[in-house]
Each structure stands twice: as structure tokens, then as C-alpha cells.
Amino acid sequence: MTKKSRYSISDAAIQNEEMELNTYFNNKVNIPHDQFGDNNSRFQQITICIKYSFSWRKLWAFTGPGFLMSIAYLDPGNIESDMQTGVIANYRLLWVLLYSTILGLLMQILSARMGVVTGKHLAELCYSRYHKMPRLLLWIMTEIAIIGSDMQEVIGTALALYMLTNRWLPLWAGVLLTILDTVTFLFLDKYGLRKLETFFAFLIAIMAMTFGYEFVRAKPDAGKIGLGMALPYCKDCDKDVLLQAVGIVGAIIMPHNLYLHSALVKSRNVDNRKRLEAKDANRYILIESSIALFVSFLINLAVTSVFAHGLSGKTNADIWKLCSNRSDKFVNMDILENDNKTFEADLYQAGIFLGCQFGALPFYIWAVGILAAGQSSTMTGTYSGQFAMEGFLNLQWPRWKRTLLTRSIAIAPTLAVTIFSDIKELTGMNDYLNALMVIQLPFAVLPTLTFSSSKLVMGKFVNNLFNLIVATLLSFVVIAINIYSTIQLTIDNSTKQNGPILYPITIILGILYISFIIYLIGCFLSVLGVRFHERIPIIVVSSETNATNNDCVEIIKNGPEELDTYFQSEVNIPECYSFKWKRLWSFIGPGLLMSIAYLDPGNIESDMQCGVIAGYKLLWILLWSTILGLLIQILSARIGVVTGKHLAELCYSRYHKLPRLLLWIMTEIAIIGSDMQEVIGTALALYMLTNRLLPLWAGVLITILDTFSFLFLDKFGVRKLEAFFGFLITIMAVTFGYEFFVVRPDIGGIATGSALPYCKGCRKDALLQAVGIVGAIIQPHNLYLHSALVKSRKVNNRKRLETKDANRYIAIESAIVLFISLLINMAVISVFAKGLYGKTNHDVYEVCERQKSKRFIDMNVLSNDNRTFVADLYQAGIFLGCQFGELPYYIWAIGILAAGQSSTMTGTYAGQFAMEGFLNLKWPRWKRVLLTRSIAIAPTFLVTIFSNVQSLTGMNDYLNALMVIQLPFAILPTLTFSSSIMVMGKFVNNLFNLIIATTLSIVVIVVNIYFAIQLIVDKSGHYSYITVPVSILFGSFYLIFILYLNACFLTVLGVRFHQKIPVIGKYFQESSEHEYKYLD
Incomplete structure (x- = not known):
């Protein structure tokens, strides 16, 4: 191979600059059909049969976006909300969990339907339909929700690592490590859409197994679970229980998730100009979303039931007595109190309770589940931010910049809490973050209702009367109780010292907040044909097109550049190579x-x-x-x-x-x-x-x-x-x-x-x-x-x-x-x-x-x-x-x-x-x-x-x-x-x-470096003044070389953010051509 046939990393960065900006839906999944048309274009166009029968193969092709969407129903904030529900209300609020999931399913379907029918996701529709100021405010609210969700993921991951290492890894170190996991996930979508979706399904499976194990181990009362779901009633419920009911809704329906789902469905190659094909796609997306959210509901139900059975009605003294009899490493008596107050659990204390009650294994399995919840939410948060920025601002950033910015903002306050406070304050942040999700919810629900109810946008797929009434009523109820809970949270957290400051600020921000909600409601009323409010100049929803199509309002063309991606997924036909013992022997x-x-x-x-x-x-x-x-x-x-x-x-x-x-x-x-x-x-x-x-x-x-x-x-x-x-x-x-x-x-x-x-x-x-x-x-x-x-x-x-x-x-x-x-x-x-x-x-x-x-x-x-x-x-x-x-x-x-x-x-x-x-x-x-x-x-x-x-x-x-x-x-x-x-x-x-190889290798390398350092420390003895400086000197060169090799590894994966470092381009070459070609 001659030198001319090589190109350096910096050259590759220039050649692949646009590739960094690709998002999830640039890699299209073709949907199988019964009849195939001609093959005139670069990408095979598919003509759908007039008769639509259910096909498992077709459902499998649509499976993916719903499971990525469902991850937001299983993030660490949701798990903590489930746990607190069980502790505070026993089984009495399971019906709230059930109906919140059903409402979430309804809103997700409306959101996904917009993506299929219009070919645009929710943020893009906001860009084309709202004026500049409202859409900028919507973007800011969405970004706040994404950052809040990211903070919950940081907290969950850091806490899980803290638990898995028996408090050996400090919380602040776990928080910093979460910077790395975002970079780790950046290259996942380079390996094909289906593999990415499979990976997230694997993480959901881990959560199902871990939290399912806790359920089987705790053996909650099945009768009470059934009763709690069936009876929409809460006997003898106090203010705390009612606020927790509101918290369930806020934790379940994540605002940025509606923006996410409307974009994820664009990854399926559906011709939205054909009404029957779009209708069929909507049907399969409904089925897939229902399955995914049913799985998430079962997981949330398991968590709530475990702690309803084990911790409801317990006092601090009960848990203290239970844990004082154990000498396991995971037991941290410093965070447990010995009094008769009702036990208020968080993610960490919940794990300690499980360990004290059932043994060490449930403690670590709980930590693994929390880790999976935190990690799985990371990439979906990244995509949500990417779609929001591209849609609201029509601005494209390389994903590594976007991820680094969001995670840095999320880490700053979390890191400060871990350094200057204790673990209770860290886990307690989830309550405030769930309240933040509650506040942001109207800014996703109302645009979703507005566009899905607009005939100009949705054509014949506009909301029918039943969907419109149910979605509207439930959404307004949710918005009303969420506003109430926000007010109640402000009152509960005010004191004589901060009251004179907190109340005026809350009132001013509340007026602006409610004014913007009223504006969004006005836009919603506009698409329903209500006209009395239109004399207010600001309440206008701009129209992008005046004509309608028989099937839908507008046709968003999917050109070849949108479909093209770095990796084209192929399914090879297996040859008949039978196993031979003689061949194995050779x-x-x-x-x-x-x-x-x-x-x-x-x-x-x-x-x-x-x-x-x-x-x-x-x-x-x-x-x-x-x-x-x-x-x-x-x-x-x-x-x-x-x-x-x-x-x-x-x-x-x-x-x-x-x-x-x-x-x-x-x-x-x-x-x-x-x-x-x-x-x-x-x-x-x-x-x-x-x-x-x-x-x-x-x-x-x-x-x-x-x-x-x-x-x-x-x-x-x-x-x-x-x-x-x-x-x-x-x-x-x-x-x-x-x-x-x-x-x-x-x-x-x-x-x-x-x-x-x-x-x-x-x-x-x-x-x-x-x-x-x-x-x-x-x-x-x-x-x-x-x-x-x-x-x-x-x-x-x-x-x-x-x-x-x-x-x-x-x-x-x-x-x-x-x-x-x-x-x-x-x-x-x-x-x-x-x-x-x-x-x-x-x-x-x-x-x-x-x-x-x-x-x-x-x-x-x-x-x-x-x-x-x-x-x-x-x-x-x-x-x-x-x-x-x-x-x-x-x-x-x-x-x-x-x-x-x-x-x-x-x-x-x-x-x-x-x-x-x-x-x-x-x-x-x-x-x-x-x-x-x-x-x-x-x-x-x-x-x-x-x-x-x-x-x-x-x-x-x-x-x-x-x-x-x-x-x-x-x-x-x-x-x-x-x-x-x-x-x-x-x-x-x-x-x-x-x-698997990368993850395990990174773990091996990290623990091996730790082992070498520990050996040097243990063996240095009286000569530490020599061994330590020498070790630091050689260790610095050692780590620099490892970082260089990691950069070369990232290069072949298509990650390009490090390519501006000249030494990497100088000292690693990647051939511009395939050297190894095949005759067959």
C-alpha cells in the first residue's frame, strides 16, 4: 500500500463533516409488503396492497421507536417516583399509574401520528407554524426539560456506581464518569438503526429482569395489586398522597418525549402521500407503542408493589432495627435514623432496605437496575435535544457538541451537591426535577393537541371527536393539577426567611407561565374553529400551505440525501455450509x-x-x-x-x-x-x-x-x-x-x-x-x-x-x-x-x-x-x-x-x-x-x-x-x-x-490500572519519595499513549471530534480503499 492511498484523520474529518450531523431518522428501515412495484429509483419504492391484513413481519419492522420512547417511562426519576408511591400510599395509587400510562400512550400515539402523516416531527412543525418568539420559548422549555431529565440520569448512574462499589467510588467521581458514557453511546448509531434499537431493548430487558427479580423476591400481595389498579379511589389519603399522585403523572408523561417520538417514527420508510400506507403505518405504530408501554407499566408496577409491601407504614426505627443486625458492606447506618417518624425512602435507602430485608444480592440487583435505567435514558435524551435544536432553531450541531453541552449543564449542579452536601440531598433532587417535568408538561401536550387536531396539518388523519374529547379533557386535568402541585411545592418549601423573596418571584414567573399557556390554548382553539379570541394579534398560527391534498395537507419529500447513511444495512442469504468434524480437526x-x-x-x-x-x-x-x-x-x-x-x-x-x-x-x-x-x-x-x-x-x-x-x-x-x-x-x-x-x-x-x-x-x-x-x-x-x-x-x-x-x-x-x-x-x-x-x-x-x-x-x-x-x-x-x-x-x-x-x-x-x-x-x-x-x-x-x-x-x-x-x-x-x-x-x-468487547475491555483496563497503582502504593514503603514521583512521570506518558490508542479506536468507529489534534492524524493512518476484496 503506497502512502498516497492513505488519508489522515484530519482529512477524514473534512470528508465526513456532514456525516456527524446525521440523526436517527437518516437511516430508514424499509417496511415489508405483499406486493412490490418497480425499482426505478436509487431506493426501492414499495407499493402497498389494497387489502391490509395483519403481518408479524411488518410489526417487527415497525418495532423500535416505541421502545426507545418507552425508556423515558423508566428513567431513575420514574423509578424513584414508583418507590415513593409504594412507601407513601401503599397499593392505593396503582390506578393513577395505570391511567397515567394510558394517557401517556394516547399522547404518544398522537405525537407519532404527526411524524408519519406530515413527515415532520413536532419541533419542525412548531418552527413552521408558530412565530419566532413562541417557538423560542417552547425550545427553551423543552431544553429545560431535557436538562432536568439528564440530571436525573446523572444522579441515577452515579448512585448506582456508588452502590455497586460499596461506596468505594465517591458520588462526585460517579457524576464525572457520566461524561464518558455519553461519548460511549455516540458511536452506537453508526452501526445501523436496528442494532441501536436492539441495544436499548437489551437495557429494557435488564430493567425488567432486575426489578422483576425484586418483585419475585418480595412477593407483594397480588390481590391488593389488582384492587389498587381497579378502584379509582384513595381512602383516607392525605395531602402527601395526593401530591404523590400528581407526581406520578409528572414522572410518567415526560414533555420532551413527545418531541422525541414524533421524530423516531420517521426512521420507517413510509410513503405518507399514500393514505392507506400511512394508515397502516399508524396502526402498527399504535400496536408497537402499546406493547412497549405495557412493558414499562409492568416494570413500574413491580417497583411500586415491592415497596408498598415492604416499606409502607414503616418507621425509621423499624428499618434501623432491621439493618442493625447485618454486617454487610453495603449497609450504611449513617444515613438511617432511629426514631418513630415515618420512613421516607430514596433510591439509595430503598436499596439498603432490600439488602437488609432479603440479603446482599437484591441490593446489588437493585443497583444494576438503576444503572440500566440511567444509561438507557442517556441516548434518548441526546436524540431529544438533537431533534429540538434542529427543529426549533433549524440549526444542526455535531452530536458530540450537543451531548457535551447538555451533559455539562446537567453535571454542574449535580457535582456541586455531591461535593458540598450529602447523599440525601443528591437523591432528594429527584423530587424537584420531577416538579420541573410537571411545569414543562403543557409545552409539549398543547402543541401535540394543536397539530394533531389541525385539518390543515393532518388532513384526513385529524383527531376524531372521541380522541379529541378524551385527550383534551385528560390533558387539561393534568395541566390543572400540575399547576396546583407546583403552587403547593412552593408553599411547602417557603419559610419565614425566604418567603418575602420566594412569593414575589413565584408570582411574577407564574403570571408569565400562565400567560404562555393561555397563548398555546388560544392556538389550539384556532385549529378547532373557535374564533372569538382571534382579535388578539399575537394568537395566530401561521399556515405553511393553503391547499390540501386528498390524503394529507403537505408532502415532505424524502430525498436520497436524507436516506443515505454511512452504513447500509444488508441481510445476507446464508450459504449451506454444514458442520464437518474432519474440517474442525484441520x-x-x-x-x-x-x-x-x-x-x-x-x-x-x-x-x-x-x-x-x-x-x-x-x-x-x-x-x-x-x-x-x-x-x-x-x-x-x-x-x-x-x-x-x-x-x-x-x-x-x-x-x-x-x-x-x-x-x-x-x-x-x-x-x-x-x-x-x-x-x-x-x-x-x-x-x-x-x-x-x-x-x-x-x-x-x-x-x-x-x-x-x-x-x-x-x-x-x-x-x-x-x-x-x-x-x-x-x-x-x-x-x-x-x-x-x-x-x-x-x-x-x-x-x-x-x-x-x-x-x-x-x-x-x-x-x-x-x-x-x-x-x-x-x-x-x-x-x-x-x-x-x-x-x-x-x-x-x-x-x-x-x-x-x-x-x-x-x-x-x-x-x-x-x-x-x-x-x-x-x-x-x-x-x-x-x-x-x-x-x-x-x-x-x-x-x-x-x-x-x-x-x-x-x-x-x-x-x-x-x-x-x-x-x-x-x-x-x-x-x-x-x-x-x-x-x-x-x-x-x-x-x-x-x-x-x-x-x-x-x-x-x-x-x-x-x-x-x-x-x-x-x-x-x-x-x-x-x-x-x-x-x-x-x-x-x-x-x-x-x-x-x-x-x-x-x-x-x-x-x-x-x-x-x-x-x-x-x-x-x-x-x-x-x-x-x-x-x-x-x-x-x-x-x-x-x-461487549469494548465495555469489558474498558473495565479491564481501568481496574488493571488501579491494580498497578495500588501495587506501587503498597510496595513503595520508605522509598515513596522516589517511587511516587517516578510512577507519576511514567504514568503520565503511559496514560497519554493509551488516550492516543483510544483516539485511533474512535477514528475507525467514525467518531471525529478529536481529529483536530494533529498528532492523531499524523500517527495513525486509515486506508482510503478496502484492501480485502472477495471473489464471491
């Missing part, structure tokens, strides 16, 4: 070599320490780390198959000299660190097998020879080499499996630890060990290795179907071998969870004291005190021998030897590929092996001479930390290239892979 090999990095001595020591420190409680970390590793390995392998280049070669062709040199250095450091672990494991295994006759330093030197003994193995063919490594993996499976059957761990404990993502009573050392597992499992250089190993299979990557088939078999093989590695790692953890968890030095010393006559027992490495026993590979083997006999000791040593030896050759290959790829430099393999092993041996050899066996095995902690630090420099290039359509063509990451 692909088995690369995965075996890759899986060895999951079983090296560093992994085995990490597993052993995990069992000793945390018992079975961190098995789920091992499971999910392996799953993440599998996902990343598959992406890496796919790169090799599709492009014909391994990861290091792609780095050479895509990054400029300085970044790729830095990546090579980081990769070499990881390889050397891994090689040191193999040297330590092999030397230690030989030390144990010879009963300490062979000194450790001699074992270290012997490891030079074993590298050369492997050099000739690949001379006999790749299949025999792979078979040899399969044999070494079998030895590990047999040896560590033997230990498992000898020790007989608790199967129930293993199953619980694997299934429950929770670590009850875990201390800081257990949490650090959890991070250590991730760092030990996912080896950075292994991604470079796997992308190269798959090139050993003869696949014609110019044939798309053959490439797809190869990717499938490689995924199956990788899954099989990593499942085997998972079982081996799980066996090691379980053995020491059963044998050493909770044991003290004295316990182990006492066991070995009775067996000290045996040759393998080394009492010099055992202490006789009451401190918790902290084992290493050597002490673990001694314990097995003392507890179960001599044979388990030697079998353990054989397993460690196999782990060390098997890792040697893969490290050699990884180094070879890295040097050839990053530097375009080929060395004879013996030189490469000698250099790497010499660097690895030097420090290890010095430790064995000048220190003892415990210092040698303790090096593994630092080496695992080294792996942790290097991890981003393999994951980020893998994500970057596998997500680049220029590199991968049709094999670019799909939305699911991208979201």
Missing part, C-alpha cells in the same frame, strides 16, 4: 498454542492465591475473564484470517514509526515478563522434583537449554508441534485434575462461586486478587500470537464464504481449548479454596510438623504464628504433600514443569512475530530465543543467588502487575483493527461484539 492447533498462555506458571500461582485468599468466591471472575479472553482472542484470530496479516504487521502498516516502536517495546516487555514466569516455574519445579538437590540458580540456567531443545520441533511439521503442545496440556489436565480428586472440593461452593457475581465479606486483598486474575488470564502478547498462528491454515481470504467458514471453525476451536483451560484453572482454585482458605501459618505448620521426616518437607519456609497463611507455588506443593501424601507433592511439581515448558515455545513464537511485524526485521529463531531468554534469566538468576525461594516465587506478583500494565497495548489495537471496515470489510465487528 483447524485444531492454533487455539491449543494460544491457550497455553492461560496456563503458564503465573496463572497457576494466581489461581492458587485466589483460592487461599477468597475461597470459592472469585470463581465467577475467572469464568468471565476467560469469556472476555475468548472474545478478544476470536477478534484477534479473525484479523489474521480476514486480512492475511497478523496484528503486529497491521500495526506496522497502520501506525507511524513512533507509535509502533512504542507498541513493540511494550509487547517485548510483556514477552520478557512472561518468559521470566516460565523460568521461575521451571526452576521451581526442578527444585521440587529433585528434593532441593538441584539449586534454584542451576534450574534457572538449565532453562536456557530447554529453549533450544524446542527449536528443532517445528522442523518436523506444524501438526506434530501442535500435537506435542496438546500432550503438555494433557499433562496439566491430568496432574491438576488429580489434585482436584484427591482434595475433593465442595461442588456446591464451586457452583455458587461460579454463578454469583458477588464477593461477600471480601477485603482489599481479595479485590486486588480479583484484578490479578484478569491480568494473569489475558496475556497481552497472546493476542499478537493468535493472529499469527491462524495463518498456518490455508484459507483463501479473497473468498468471503470460505473466510466466514474458517472464522466459525476457529471460534469453535478457541472455545473448546479455553474451556479446557478454564477447567484446569478452576480445579487449581478449588483445591486451595478447600485446603487453605482461612488457614493460619500455625495450622499449616502443625500439619507439616507431623510429616517432617519426609524428604520433600521444607520447614524453613513455614512460619508458626497466627497470621493468615499466604502461599506461593512452593509452599502450596508442601501443603499438598503434608495434607495428602508424597504423591500429590510430586504431581503438583510435574504440573508446574509442564506449565513452564509449554509456555516457553509460545513465548518464542510471540517474540518472533512481534519483531518481524513491528520492525519488518527477520532474525534466525535461535538468535531471537537466545536474546529473549537471556534478558529473562538475568534478573531471575540474581534473585536465586542473593535471596531465597520465597523471594523468587514472590516475583510472580510483580510480573503479573507487569502483564496488567501492558494489557491495553494489545487490546486497543485488536479492537481498533477488528472494528475498522477499511481493514475487515464485511467481517467488521458487529454491534454486539463491539459493545
Whole structure:
């Protein structure tokens, strides 16, 4: 590829400047029909059958906008309103929730119908029909509602993170983190409309499962639920209950949601010039909206019922007594009061109650539900703001600017409250924000009623008499009680000190507020034909057209530029590629070599320490780390198959000299660190097998020879080499499996630890060990290795179907071998969870004291005190021998030897590929092996001479930390290239892979950086005045390089806001053409 065929990021920004301004409805979803017309235009036009019968396929095509709309019914403000309803009114206001949802459905249908019939959304209609001053005021009110809703999302997300981390992450930090989630969501709609809608459906499913779990766990009274929905009556209700009823309406019907829904429906390719097609579209949108809001109603109903059953009528003393008996980390007694006042819950206290009443799991599940509610609302708020700005002002901003502005305004007051106040004040903000939604409601409801009732706008789809009467009456009732509640809120919050100021301001603003509502009502009356008020000059609704069409008033043409989008969604017809065991066998090999990095001595020591420190409680970390590793390995392998280049070669062709040199250095450091672990494991295994006759330093030197003994193995063919490594993996499976059957761990404990993502009573050392597992499992250089190993299979990557088939078999093989590695790692953890968890030095010393006559027992490495026993590979083997006999000791040593030896050759290959790829430099393999092993041996050899066996095995902690630090420099290039359509063509990451891999990778990188920092802090000791400044200096360069790699990743995703930074355009290149084309 020549230099001319590349373009820099800054060039891409110019070429794609207009693409940033695209909104949701630029990507049209074609609706399936029974008959098809001609195909004259660029986009296939569809002629609808005259006979309209219900079609599930058609309904599926319309499914999407309603679910995005329904998210506003499930934001953190709604969840808090539901919770408070249950606490204050028991089941008595469930009918208000039901009828509010029905009213919301009616208003949403009117709003959506406008979008379908006119081809314009509500904000665009306001721009074309209202004069300048009214539409500017409407825009301001809509923006206030959006910012208020965004603040609720910030509060919900920050609070959920605060709960999930057991208060470890401060609220202010959680608030700041919400800046990142908006940027994360910016690229989602680049991957196709349907995938975006699927993602939001997934978030709704999480809310349904989490809040549904709380419902099943709490077991509310079904009879009272039915009665509460059926009887529109509230016996013995006081002022608080009535205000809460009003709050339900304000929380359910979000003003900006009407603007949103009218725009979302434009994503469906409907010819609104054809009355029957528009009518059919309205029918399916009605069905989809009803289904979506029914789901949201069930979720809101579940939340209300849970707290009606558990907290209604309870006092502070009741909750205090309940929680005082628990010692769980999540219990925060500081926010609970011990008096006889009625308990007033917020989102945080509600979670604490659930934890105190039902256990820790409901507490964390509640937090996950709140997090999903906050995250799902983020993107819909972004779209609402985008549509409002484009519609009211006819102004287009890049979405990242729009999002950053809205979120910054939302964060400022929230951050101030978190810093200068407490958690009660933060959660209490939701009450004021719900009141803000109440105040803004007329400014969405009245324009919706006005335009949907206008024959000039809607033509034959104008509101019928029934819709008009019901919508108008209910809307005016809602507006009246909302105004009442606002007045009542002002009275309740006024004091003798602020009253003289608060009342005049409220009166002045109230007069202006009511005047604007009266103006909007006048406009509404105009379209109904009421004329007595038209002498007032300001009350005029401008008309855009004087003529009417038989079907609708105006035709808004959808030109090709509106339909065109960066990604065109296609559904490929699957070929008949049947599964063949013989074909799978031919692909088995690369995965075996890759899986060895999951079983090296560093992994085995990490597993052993995990069992000793945390018992079975961190098995789920091992499971999910392996799953993440599998996902990343598959992406890496796919790169090799599709492009014909391994990861290091792609780095050479895509990054400029300085970044790729830095990546090579980081990769070499990881390889050397891994090689040191193999040297330590092999030397230690030989030390144990010879009963300490062979000194450790001699074992270290012997490891030079074993590298050369492997050099000739690949001379006999790749299949025999792979078979040899399969044999070494079998030895590990047999040896560590033997230990498992000898020790007989608790199967129930293993199953619980694997299934429950929770670590009850875990201390800081257990949490650090959890991070250590991730760092030990996912080896950075292994991604470079796997992308190269798959090139050993003869696949014609110019044939798309053959490439797809190869990717499938490689995924199956990788899954099989990593499942085997998972079982081996799980066996090691379980053995020491059963044998050493909770044991003290004295316990182990006492066991070995009775067996000290045996040759393998080394009492010099055992202490006789009451401190918790902290084992290493050597002490673990001694314990097995003392507890179960001599044979388990030697079998353990054989397993460690196999782990060390098997890792040697893969490290050699990884180094070879890295040097050839990053530097375009080929060395004879013996030189490469000698250099790497010499660097690895030097420090290890010095430790064995000048220190003892415990210092040698303790090096593994630092080496695992080294792996942790290097991890981003393999994951980020893998994500970057596998997500680049220029590199991968049709094999670019799909939305699911991208979201899961990116999210998990970001989490891994963040916790790994934290782990490295914590290790530096813990180990700095008296030399902190040196280690801390040096760490800060290197850490700054480290983070800058990670940010650069993230920017490159964002570039291939189409995110462009960072492109003005010259160094990014200078140091990363994206090909202007697809390099990889297919013959079929």
C-alpha cells in the first residue's frame, strides 16, 4: 500500500463533516409488503396492497421507536417516583399509574401520528407554524426539560456506581464518569438503526429482569395489586398522597418525549402521500407503542408493589432495627435514623432496605437496575435535544457538541451537591426535577393537541371527536393539577426567611407561565374553529400551505440525501455450509498454542492465591475473564484470517514509526515478563522434583537449554508441534485434575462461586486478587500470537464464504481449548479454596510438623504464628504433600514443569512475530530465543543467588502487575483493527461484539490500572519519595499513549471530534480503499 492511498484523520474529518450531523431518522428501515412495484429509483419504492391484513413481519419492522420512547417511562426519576408511591400510599395509587400510562400512550400515539402523516416531527412543525418568539420559548422549555431529565440520569448512574462499589467510588467521581458514557453511546448509531434499537431493548430487558427479580423476591400481595389498579379511589389519603399522585403523572408523561417520538417514527420508510400506507403505518405504530408501554407499566408496577409491601407504614426505627443486625458492606447506618417518624425512602435507602430485608444480592440487583435505567435514558435524551435544536432553531450541531453541552449543564449542579452536601440531598433532587417535568408538561401536550387536531396539518388523519374529547379533557386535568402541585411545592418549601423573596418571584414567573399557556390554548382553539379570541394579534398560527391534498395537507419529500447513511444495512442469504468434524480437526492447533498462555506458571500461582485468599468466591471472575479472553482472542484470530496479516504487521502498516516502536517495546516487555514466569516455574519445579538437590540458580540456567531443545520441533511439521503442545496440556489436565480428586472440593461452593457475581465479606486483598486474575488470564502478547498462528491454515481470504467458514471453525476451536483451560484453572482454585482458605501459618505448620521426616518437607519456609497463611507455588506443593501424601507433592511439581515448558515455545513464537511485524526485521529463531531468554534469566538468576525461594516465587506478583500494565497495548489495537471496515470489510465487528468487547475491555483496563497503582502504593514503603514521583512521570506518558490508542479506536468507529489534534492524524493512518476484496 503506497502512502498516497492513505488519508489522515484530519482529512477524514473534512470528508465526513456532514456525516456527524446525521440523526436517527437518516437511516430508514424499509417496511415489508405483499406486493412490490418497480425499482426505478436509487431506493426501492414499495407499493402497498389494497387489502391490509395483519403481518408479524411488518410489526417487527415497525418495532423500535416505541421502545426507545418507552425508556423515558423508566428513567431513575420514574423509578424513584414508583418507590415513593409504594412507601407513601401503599397499593392505593396503582390506578393513577395505570391511567397515567394510558394517557401517556394516547399522547404518544398522537405525537407519532404527526411524524408519519406530515413527515415532520413536532419541533419542525412548531418552527413552521408558530412565530419566532413562541417557538423560542417552547425550545427553551423543552431544553429545560431535557436538562432536568439528564440530571436525573446523572444522579441515577452515579448512585448506582456508588452502590455497586460499596461506596468505594465517591458520588462526585460517579457524576464525572457520566461524561464518558455519553461519548460511549455516540458511536452506537453508526452501526445501523436496528442494532441501536436492539441495544436499548437489551437495557429494557435488564430493567425488567432486575426489578422483576425484586418483585419475585418480595412477593407483594397480588390481590391488593389488582384492587389498587381497579378502584379509582384513595381512602383516607392525605395531602402527601395526593401530591404523590400528581407526581406520578409528572414522572410518567415526560414533555420532551413527545418531541422525541414524533421524530423516531420517521426512521420507517413510509410513503405518507399514500393514505392507506400511512394508515397502516399508524396502526402498527399504535400496536408497537402499546406493547412497549405495557412493558414499562409492568416494570413500574413491580417497583411500586415491592415497596408498598415492604416499606409502607414503616418507621425509621423499624428499618434501623432491621439493618442493625447485618454486617454487610453495603449497609450504611449513617444515613438511617432511629426514631418513630415515618420512613421516607430514596433510591439509595430503598436499596439498603432490600439488602437488609432479603440479603446482599437484591441490593446489588437493585443497583444494576438503576444503572440500566440511567444509561438507557442517556441516548434518548441526546436524540431529544438533537431533534429540538434542529427543529426549533433549524440549526444542526455535531452530536458530540450537543451531548457535551447538555451533559455539562446537567453535571454542574449535580457535582456541586455531591461535593458540598450529602447523599440525601443528591437523591432528594429527584423530587424537584420531577416538579420541573410537571411545569414543562403543557409545552409539549398543547402543541401535540394543536397539530394533531389541525385539518390543515393532518388532513384526513385529524383527531376524531372521541380522541379529541378524551385527550383534551385528560390533558387539561393534568395541566390543572400540575399547576396546583407546583403552587403547593412552593408553599411547602417557603419559610419565614425566604418567603418575602420566594412569593414575589413565584408570582411574577407564574403570571408569565400562565400567560404562555393561555397563548398555546388560544392556538389550539384556532385549529378547532373557535374564533372569538382571534382579535388578539399575537394568537395566530401561521399556515405553511393553503391547499390540501386528498390524503394529507403537505408532502415532505424524502430525498436520497436524507436516506443515505454511512452504513447500509444488508441481510445476507446464508450459504449451506454444514458442520464437518474432519474440517474442525484441520483447524485444531492454533487455539491449543494460544491457550497455553492461560496456563503458564503465573496463572497457576494466581489461581492458587485466589483460592487461599477468597475461597470459592472469585470463581465467577475467572469464568468471565476467560469469556472476555475468548472474545478478544476470536477478534484477534479473525484479523489474521480476514486480512492475511497478523496484528503486529497491521500495526506496522497502520501506525507511524513512533507509535509502533512504542507498541513493540511494550509487547517485548510483556514477552520478557512472561518468559521470566516460565523460568521461575521451571526452576521451581526442578527444585521440587529433585528434593532441593538441584539449586534454584542451576534450574534457572538449565532453562536456557530447554529453549533450544524446542527449536528443532517445528522442523518436523506444524501438526506434530501442535500435537506435542496438546500432550503438555494433557499433562496439566491430568496432574491438576488429580489434585482436584484427591482434595475433593465442595461442588456446591464451586457452583455458587461460579454463578454469583458477588464477593461477600471480601477485603482489599481479595479485590486486588480479583484484578490479578484478569491480568494473569489475558496475556497481552497472546493476542499478537493468535493472529499469527491462524495463518498456518490455508484459507483463501479473497473468498468471503470460505473466510466466514474458517472464522466459525476457529471460534469453535478457541472455545473448546479455553474451556479446557478454564477447567484446569478452576480445579487449581478449588483445591486451595478447600485446603487453605482461612488457614493460619500455625495450622499449616502443625500439619507439616507431623510429616517432617519426609524428604520433600521444607520447614524453613513455614512460619508458626497466627497470621493468615499466604502461599506461593512452593509452599502450596508442601501443603499438598503434608495434607495428602508424597504423591500429590510430586504431581503438583510435574504440573508446574509442564506449565513452564509449554509456555516457553509460545513465548518464542510471540517474540518472533512481534519483531518481524513491528520492525519488518527477520532474525534466525535461535538468535531471537537466545536474546529473549537471556534478558529473562538475568534478573531471575540474581534473585536465586542473593535471596531465597520465597523471594523468587514472590516475583510472580510483580510480573503479573507487569502483564496488567501492558494489557491495553494489545487490546486497543485488536479492537481498533477488528472494528475498522477499511481493514475487515464485511467481517467488521458487529454491534454486539463491539459493545461487549469494548465495555469489558474498558473495565479491564481501568481496574488493571488501579491494580498497578495500588501495587506501587503498597510496595513503595520508605522509598515513596522516589517511587511516587517516578510512577507519576511514567504514568503520565503511559496514560497519554493509551488516550492516543483510544483516539485511533474512535477514528475507525467514525467518531471525529478529536481529529483536530494533529498528532492523531499524523500517527495513525486509515486506508482510503478496502484492501480485502472477495471473489464471491
